[in-house]
Amino acid sequence: MNISEFAEYAGVSKSAVSRYFNNGYLSDDKREKIEKAIEETGYSPSISAQAIKTRVTKLVGVIIPKLSSESCARITEGISQVLYEHGYQILLVNTANDYNKEIEYLDLFRQNRVDGVIFLATVFTDVHRSLLKKMHIPVVITGQEYKGFSCVCHDDFGAAYALTELMLHKGAVRPAYIGVTDDDKAAGEARHKGFLKALADNDISLDKHNSVTAEFNIDSGYSCAKKIFSGREHPDCIFCATDNIAAGAILYCRENGIKIPEDVMICGVGDSKIGAITAVPLTSARLHYKTAGIEAAQMLLNSIGRASNVPKIMKLDYEIVERESTNR
Numbered sequence: 603m604n605i606s607e608f609a610e611y612a613g614v615s616k617s618a619v620s621r622y623f624n625n626g627y628l629s630d631d632k633r634e635k636i637e638k639a640i641e642e643t644g645y646s647p648s649i650s651a652q653a654i655k656t657r658v659t660k661l662v663g664v665i666i667p668k669l670s671s672e673s674c675a676r677i678t679e680g681i682s683q684v685l686y687e688h689g690y691q692i693l694l695v696n697t698a699n700d701y702n703k704e705i706e707y708l709d710l711f712r713q714n715r716v717d718g719v720i721f722l723a724t725v726f727t728d729v730h731r732s733l734l735k736k737m738h739i740p741v742v743i744t745g746q747e748y749k750g751f752s753c754v755c756h757d758d759f760g761a762a763y764a765l766t767e768l769m770l771h772k773g774a775v776r777p778a779y780i781g782v783t784d785d786d787k788a789a790g791e792a793r794h795k796g797f798l799k800a801l802a803d804n805d806i807s808l809d810k811h812n813s814v815t816a817e818f819n820i821d822s823g824y825s826c827a828k829k830i831f832s833g834r835e836h837p838d839c840i841f842c843a844t845d846n847i848a849a850g851a852i853l854y855c856r857e858n859g860i861k862i863p864e865d866v867m868i869c870g871v872g873d874s875k876i877g878a879i880t881a882v883p884l885t886s887a888r889l890h891y892k893t894a895g896i897e898a899a900q901m902l903l904n905s906i907g908r909a910s911n912v913p914k915i916m917k918l919d920y921e922i923v924e925r926e927s928t929n930r
Contacts, residue, residue, distance in 0.1 A: 603645055608869035623738050625823040630678050631773050637736060644750075646738045658688050661900065663711035665704060667694040668818070668825045670872045673891045674722060679745060680895020681720055688903055690717070694790075696807065699818070703728055708733050718902045720744060725785045740905035744898045748790050752914045753899045758788045758871070759889035761920040762796030765869045766841050768885070772930045774839035774867060777801060778812035779825045780851060781843040789818075789843055793798065793871060812837050820876075823850020831860065838866055839928075845870035845877040848884050852927070855882045867928040883925035890918045 609616045612635050621628055622636045637643065655737055661715030662685055666674045678694065693716065697703035705723075711719050712733070718740040720772060723730075734741065743753045744754065766777070777797075778799060782789040801808055811833045814820040823842060829852065840849035855862055862868055862882040869885040870877055878882035898915055905911045 603643060608643065608645045612636050612641060623868070625911055638699075641732070641735055644735070651704050651786050656885035659715050661716045662690050662692050662721075662831035662899075663707070663716045664692045664694045665697060665711075666694065666722045667697050667705050668725050668921065669698075672876075673819075673872055673889070676844045677722060677808065677892035677898070680892040680897075681899045682705045684896050684897075684899035684903070690903075699724065701725060701730070705729050705733055708737070712737050712739070717906050718742070720902055724746065726787075727785075728846035733768070740902055740911065742898045742905070744894050747915060747917075750913055752911070754894045754918065754920050755788060755888045755915045756894070757920055758792035759796040759799075761871055761889065761922075762793040762843075763800045764796075764920070764922055765871070765885070765887055766797045766800035768924070769839040769841070769867045769869065770800060770806060771917045772867065772928060776812070776838045777805060777806060778823070778830050778836060778840040779808065780814055780816050780830070780840060780847050782818060782847075783815060789871075793843050799920065808838075808929055809833070809835070816843070818844055818846060818849075818919060820846050820850040821870075824854045827851035827854035831855075831858070836860075838864070839869045840866060842868065845872045845874040845884060845886055846875065846885070849876050849880050849925075852880045852882055852884065862927050863930050867930065869928055873923050878925070880927075882927045885922070885926075885928040887909060887926045888921040888923050890920075894918060 605616055605619055614632050614635055617633050642749045664681055668674055682692060695707045720742050723743050723746040741751055743751050745755060747753050747755050779797050781794050784791045784794060792820035803861040812830055814826045814829055815828045840851055842851055848868055851868055860866060871887045877886045
């Protein structure tokens, strides 16, 4: 669909469509008509055609959920490495896990000239979905799969399954799960499903008391471990959705005389630096975060300047790094 066809479909002039995509003035009525037509058709203008009219800035917006996160830092390092080599600079914004800020920054980059956006996503709300449909610049999503966009993600299901299998094969029969919200399709839902599938394949049941949801930090891992061990029957293995959560669980066990791995095995996901220096070194799944950043940046560069682009999903593998926390 070209701009003339789209303008006719939307019931506005070509100049109105051009002003919309170049952030010019439009009446509310015309803007609503165009946005409704975009939602119905998925139309976006040719990036190369726009570049003829507007200066390429060599700027890329990068949205991250947490500035202090090791995984985010490694992804950003990979992004920077590729973009700087190609003469681009990044505008890095931190949302502090605030979904409203994610939406605010997506809209900011949509309305201000950057050549593309790399979005380290966690949760997609209806507002996210609506805004992503309106993006008329290339967007690459990392950490999650999202239909219609190029994405670089990890095999979170496989990593959780493999870690759980490891502990079950070492004799665990009373598993526990400390996860994050299933609204997060990768770290939450996919890892949760991988854990449960491993239990089902080994005919192991899960006590409801032993399944809890944590925040993405050590303190929450500590609190959740305390809750699990308050039950009458203690678990003999704990799958934690992240290494930070696992570090909190290990701290709780250490302070309360619970031996790892003799009494309980513990594992995490991410193979972060903290896991290697906990009181008991942590078994974890190594996810290739820097590689994810490199691949996301390359995907974005391949999309910039193209009139059309077929979305690509890249799922990176994992490695199980076994340490003392499961070494029975």
